[in-house]
Amino acid sequence: MPLPHDEAFKKLLETFFQEFIELFFPELDSMLDYSETRFLMQELLVDIVGEEARELDLLLEIRYKGLDGYILIHLEPQSYRDSRFHERMFIYFSRLFERYRKEHKLIIPIAIFTSDEIREEQDTLEMVIPEHQILRFQFLKVELRKQNWRRFIDSDNAVAAALLAKMGYTTREARDVRREFLRMFMKLKTRLDQGRLALVMSVADLYFQPDRVQDEEIIKELMIQYPEEGEAIMELMPAWKRWGYEEGIAEGIEQGIEKGQAEIIRKLLLHGFTPEEVSKAVELPVDEIKKLV
Structure with missing residues (x-):
């Protein structure tokens, strides 16, 4: 069954027309x-x-x-x-x-x-x-x-992020593409309103095949690599509920703690996040977070 992308794609072009032209036709853009x-x-x-x-x-x-x-x-x-x-x-x-x-x-x-x-x-x-x-x-x-997907990962262009999964990449590069999309989306959160962010996400989700476990691993990696962006990364987590991960995140974090992944939470705390903020992000009781301080 073909992806129901026509309307979402059309809305993307209409909303981000300038960004589309800037990205693919710089001479026309000028x-x-x-x-x-x-x-x-x-x-x-x-x-x-x-x-x-x-x-x-x-x-x-x-x-x-x-x-x-x-x-x-x-x-x-x-x-x-x-x-x-x-x-x-x-x-x-x-x-x-x-x-x-x-x-x-x-x-x-x-x-x-x-x-x-x-x-x-x-x-x-x-x-x-x-x-x-x-x-x-x-x-x-x-x-x-x-289009080579790597050409676009340093861009702050909303169209580049939305269409990254439609660019050219190999099966082995699929996880890297997903990681870079989440990183790009994190940057867009600082300058786009919720409506336009939702549009970017809705188009991207037509082409990605999100994997809850993989996404969870990627978000942890981003937390460690970009501690200064911790708040923005944390804000991605509640959005996962809209992606169908209602039960998965808390379970995944709990399993991570059991497997020694509590170090992730410790690093967040060391970077200035309060137990309450971490608790809200990872959906664990504050008392459990405080035990790792």
Whole structure:
């Protein structure tokens, strides 16, 4: 069953449009004036290729510095293989050009390919005769699986964090990817509101396969490696309840204590956390925490 990612992914692009452009199209980013951005009503266009009417995923109007005027940007996520997708993008472009050519001097189509397969997606439609090119249409594209995940882990970009699990990595690197996502998410907590944080998490969770035991190990590692961020890391723990870990965290910590992992709690206490704060984070009685002081 395909992942129900379409709506969440669309919301991510709408909420973090600037971050998306900054991340994948830095040259275009330098030409856009984000202070004047307006998302347009979804356009219902007849899709001749599929013989059906379809709504464009995202269409926005923004000021373009090079033209000193407004342009249109069309964003179209694509999650499955479609050999005629490039034709559909041209049809959408031509319909937009037909409708908006008097008001907008430029239309930029962008496709975001989210398939798990690594392949070269066709982005060009050409018509030629000998010694003459009738048409050459080429849209911008992002092929997420071709992006090396390590390029993004030092970024504070919300889109990079949300899509990290869709980047290119090996099975052996999966745990490292999960760890870096949690670290990136921890940094985002200092500058994003709860609504936007929840959006980043909801998109990321579509692509990750969280493992409670593994996540618990990772969060302990982060506590030791980044003691100055202890409070932010602790705040991740209650969120685990929303990830379906209601009973697992307390049990896991208790098992850790039995196995000698009490050292983790001791280090938290040494770094200035009160027994009450640690108790709340790891869901153990304060009396049990105080025994480790």
